[in-house]
Amino acid sequence: MIDKSSKGLLSESSKEKIEGLICIFPDKQSIILPVLHVIYDQLGYLDSKAIKEAASITEIPDVYFEEAASFYTMFPLEPVGKYLIQVCHNISCTLMGAESLIDYIKEKLGIKPGGTTADGLFTLVTVECLGSCGTAPVMRINDTYYENLTKAKVDKILETLRNQA
């Protein structure tokens, strides 16, 4: 195993971004959420070591970051698959078949919500309204929305991602 502890997890570019955030706001504390975004963008989840590194750059105690990390549900707190599939199961999507969409993906990937495929490619989670109810059912994979889903579309999306990986 590579020991990352001495080297640090944050990339140079993430560190630069965090440093760049420090003077933007009237109150420094406001950078907590933007910093979490930087960590999430780089790692795909909020690693507690990375949080400590960020905290020391900003000179804000890491507990503030940890507290925020546990409050904002958009960021996974553990490593997830390369593709985080977030299927909306709120009301408009449910009316348009979200429950059977979730069943379909479950079966197709052989995982339950919260699970990750053995090859580490896909993690499936259910989420609340994504603000795209007019094009239901909807899912988001990493930062991209996929709308008006059908079985054929889901097949194609997952296949394309698998080939890209």
Place this chain on the structure above:
Amino acid sequence: MSFEPFLLTPIPDHDKIDVYLKHGGYTALSKVLKERTPEEVTQEVINSGLRGRGGAGFPTGRKWSFIPKDTDRPIYLCVNADESEPGTFKDRELMLKHPHMLIEGAVITAYAIKCNRAFIYIRGEFATEAHQLERAIAEATEKGFVGKNILGSGFDLEITIYRGGGAYICGEETALMTSLEGGKGYPRLKPPFPAVSGLYLSPTIINNVETICNIPHIMNRGAEWFKSMGTEKSTGSKIFCVSGHVNKPGNYELPMGISLRELLYEYAGGIKNDRNLKVVIPGGSSVPILTADKVDVKMDFESLVEAGSMLGSAGVIVMDETTCIVHAAYVISRFYQHESCGQCSPCRQGTLWMYRILDRIEHGKGKMEDIDLLLDICNNIEGNTICPLGDASVPAVRSSIKYFRDEYEYHIKNKKCLVQLDQRFE
């Protein structure tokens, strides 16, 4: 009367500044900066009758006028782009297709309230939309519409995009501010109201994206023009977000006061598969349901209250006869349980119990007493919470029991839905 949408105008490439300029973009701003005082701008907005489009419908100009005149603190503007009310998806389209309308509106608003620092708080999941806004702000800055000494007027405004982290509660204005201040998005008790003591304890105005997008049009065409649309107390146009069982779901900008029937059958293409309408939630999942016999209700603030619901965020969720009301209430209660911030116990406990009970009814383990227990919980949440999220969890449950108690009873007795569920995905 033919109505031409002005917010969701069909002009192609309207997100590009050159196209926006070609169609009269930023003329309102330059006129305002040259010819109007901040007080005159506020007065025009008051005269227009514009009311907030984020859900509460508070008169926009009046809100602006609450900023203390003698404050020596900086004044802030927060544009609420959190858009998380289930059934609502209009601000997303405005930001993607018409970002400059929002920016122009924000600059005029900031001028009116004498603010030099604006934030656009956008829900974290809207990554594409956030980038779109960043891009548009850079374009506008380059042309001198944002930044220092805007169009040579001496007025400065810096606009910062602030991305949320996937918490519905942060759309509530006080939670939005605590989130922006750093850390958890816990709501605060009001008063003090944000206009007096808001972000960083400074006077702050919070307005919804759609509200702000109306401002350039009101400044260009005048309060009288705006008032010529809609009803006496609900002026202007409104973007209705139609989702669920209709043939053409989507955003429809129409005059306030249009009938629900016209919206659903003329614009949204009618109910899918020629089925019958069962229920409409007219204002996002936080407002009471309307039964099909109310389909002639006018879609404005007052008429919807009279009909027993609310305009809310105008998220019009349509359910046909194959929808099980218990199932729908269960799905909605899961949302509030998930999103309760946990700060106060009536909301944290109440939403959890509501969800647990609906979960057991939905899954065939309910008891007859559960129906009244649900109503009891509703009464215990309502009015007893720090912010309105708790209250927002009540209407769907209470109104569904009010109109469909027989379906609940059937569900409990027979351990299944009364109707043939048809919520397929193919």
